[in-house]
Amino acid sequence: MVSDSCKKRFGKIMMEDMELIAQEEIAPRIFSMVLKGEMVEQMLAGQFLHIRVPDDSKLLRRPISISEIDPDSHTCRLIYRVEGGGTAIFSQLPIGSFLSVMGPQGNGFDLKELGQGARALIIGGGIGVPPLVQVAKQLHEQGVEVHSVLGFANKEAVILEEELKQYGQVTITTDDGTYGTKGYVSTIVDQIDKEFDAIYSCGAPGMLKYVNSKFYDHPRAYISMESRMACGMGACYACVVHLENASQAANKRVCEDGPVFETGTIVM
Numbered sequence: 001m002v003s004d005s006c007k008k009r010f011g012k013i014m015m016e017d018m019e020l021i022a023q024e025e026i027a028p029r030i031f032s033m034v035l036k037g038e039m040v041e042q043m044l045a046g047q048f049l050h051i052r053v054p055d056d057s058k059l060l061r062r063p064i065s066i067s068e069i070d071p072d073s074h075t076c077r078l079i080y081r082v083e084g085g086g087t088a089i090f091s092q093l094p095i096g097s098f099l100s101v102m103g104p105q106g107n108g109f110d111l112k113e114l115g116q117g118a119r120a121l122i123i124g125g126g127i128g129v130p131p132l133v134q135v136a137k138q139l140h141e142q143g144v145e146v147h148s149v150l151g152f153a154n155k156e157a158v159i160l161e162e163e164l165k166q167y168g169q170v171t172i173t174t175d176d177g178t179y180g181t182k183g184y185v186s187t188i189v190d191q192i193d194k195e196f197d198a199i200y201s202c203g204a205p206g207m208l209k210y211v212n213s214k215f216y217d218h219p220r221a222y223i224s225m226e227s228r229m230a231c232g233m234g235a236c237y238a239c240v241v242h243l244e245n246a247s248q249a250a251n252k253r254v255c256e257d258g259p260v261f262e263t264g265t266i267v268m
């Protein structure tokens with residue numbers, strides 16, 4: 001039986017067959033795809049799409065973040081890494097294919113109330129960088145000074161540097177020092193002596209843990225979480241994270257309450 005709240009959610013969630021209009025490999029195993037459809041009008045920075053793999057043996061949809069939104073052309077860009085069978089199939093799809101998309105899903109980044117003269121710090125790692133491009137783009141349009149610090153495993157894995165440079169200063173780190181500064185994003189962030197009005201972050205769990213503790217009490221610091229998902233719309237509780245400082249065990253669902261959370265609010 002479907003509960004009332006579930007029905008409401010079904011009412012809100014959009015399903016659409018979106019057309020794949022461009023796809024290219026931008027780094028080893030990392031693909032950029034452009035999808036076209038009406039759903040683009042509803043998209044917000046930090047939300048994700050829950051995409052059906054066009055293969056009947058793969059029942060679960062795959063969550064992929066929205067990297068850039070262009071409402072004028074009804075297109076959005078997604079950047080994904082080929083991890084397993086589902087993303088491998090996405091990467092082989094011919095232009096003109098249609099993908100069954102559920103979304104736009106989740107709560108994105110809060111970009112409101114930041115305007116001319118404000119300063120934002122973006123901290124991204126690896127395949128967590130894509131959703132931050134739309135964040136930088138919108139903040140830049142709002143007159144915010146944006147500084148992005150991005151970390152990658154090595155030179156080959158560096159993505160979206162040029163895109164982010166359009167919207168502000170970019171500093172890159174690589175774990176092995178083959179590009180930019182050798183080390184982790186924390187190496188750079190710990191050295192910056194400016195104050196930031198807001199911090200936006202997405203990346204590997206270790207990096208988010210660092211951002212969460214460094215900006216634990218900051219009033220406008222946000223981290224975007226990942227977790228294994230099934231329904232992707234708040235019904236199955238496959239994706240829970242636990243609330244910090246709750247008197248008893250309390251959960252939030254990454255797909256519905258997140259993926260973006262304020263720092264200091266969830267157990268990392």
Ligand SMILES: Cc1cc2nc3c(=O)[nH]c(=O)nc-3n(C[C@H](O)[C@H](O)[C@H](O)COP(=O)(O)OP(=O)(O)OC[C@H]3O[C@@H](n4cnc5c(N)ncnc54)[C@H](O)[C@@H]3O)c2cc1C
Pocket residue numbers: 048060061062063064065066079080081082083084085086087088127130131225226227228229259
């Ligand atoms: C909110 C959110 C946003 C994401 N955004 C991006 C993105 O922009 N780019 C990108 O490359 N990846 C992103 N991911 C991770 C991406 O969903 C997985 O890499 C992808 O589902 C793997 O599918 P697969 O069939 O290739 O791998 P398989 O390993 O064959 O997948 C098996 C199952 O595990 C699930 N799964 C595997 N890895 C993950 C993971 N890391 N997170 C969640 N579910 C997983 C799959 O959805 C599938 O149900 C995101 C994940 C979440 C939760």
Ligand code: FES
Pocket residue numbers: 228229230231232233234235236237238239240253254255256
């Ligand atoms: S994946 Fe089902 S509740 Fe989040």
